[in-house]
Amino acid sequence: MVIRTFCLSDYVSVSALFQRALSDECYEETxxxxxxxxxxxxxLVMIAECDGNVVGSIIGxxxxxxxxxxxxxxxxxxxxxxxxxxxxxxLKGRFSQRNVVKMTLPMDRHNENLKGLYSSIGFDLTGILxxxxxxxxxxxx
Numbered sequence: 001m002v003i004r005t006f007c008l009s010d011y012v013s014v015s016a017l018f019q020r021a022l023s024d025e026c027y028e029e030t031x032x033x034x035x036x037x038x039x040x041x042x043x044l045v046m047i048a049e050c051d052g053n054v055v056g057s058i059i060g061x062x063x064x065x066x067x068x069x070x071x072x073x074x075x076x077x078x079x080x081x082x083x084x085x086x087x088x089x090x091l092k093g094r095f096s097q098r099n100v101v102k103m104t105l106p107m108d109r110h111n112e113n114l115k116g117l118y119s120s121i122g123f124d125l126t127g128i129l130x131x132x133x134x135x136x137x138x139x140x141x
Contacts, residue, residue: 001083003090006038006045006057013054014047021073030059030071037061037070046090048074048083058087060094067095067103088121 006014018034019027037045037059048056056074060067069091074083095103 001055001081001086002049003086004047004049006042006047008042010047010054011038014045014057017054017057017075018071018073021075022071026071033070034059044091044094046087046094048078048087050078056083056087058084058091060091062095062098062100065100065102067091067098067100069103069105085121 015031015034018030022030034045041062044060044062046058046060047054055078056072058072059070061070062068069088072084072087074087092103
């Protein structure tokens with residue numbers, strides 16, 4: 001498995017991954033935020049690749065010098081193999097490279113099930129953001 005930064009040639013594969021791995025409602029809410037983040041700063045979109053196939057992705061964003069782990073998706077056939085954790089660590093490293101010291105987990109109804117994953121990595125879940133609405137990649141403003 002390789003974790004790397006998104007490339008333009010990944011767009012179709014990552015979009016297909018999001019469509020497969022996320023619920024229909026979550027995919028509809030995520031696709032515009034994904035496009036905005038690619039336009040603003042594609043280096044905060046990380047890819048997990050196995051045997052040349054995109055099997056995971058995480059979308060991060062920075063808002064007011066605060067790093068947000070917006071959305072993560074791992075192909076069902078590759079779950080529970082550490083790919084999600086590797087993506088989170090890679091994005092955390094990217095935030096650190098940019099001197100972002102505060103990192104926040106925005107929780108919406110689509111990623112409540114990821115609390116255990118983030119907790120297992122050592123995130124304190126008491127101060128999580130309960131909505132993604134204030135993020136620029138979501139609101140578009």
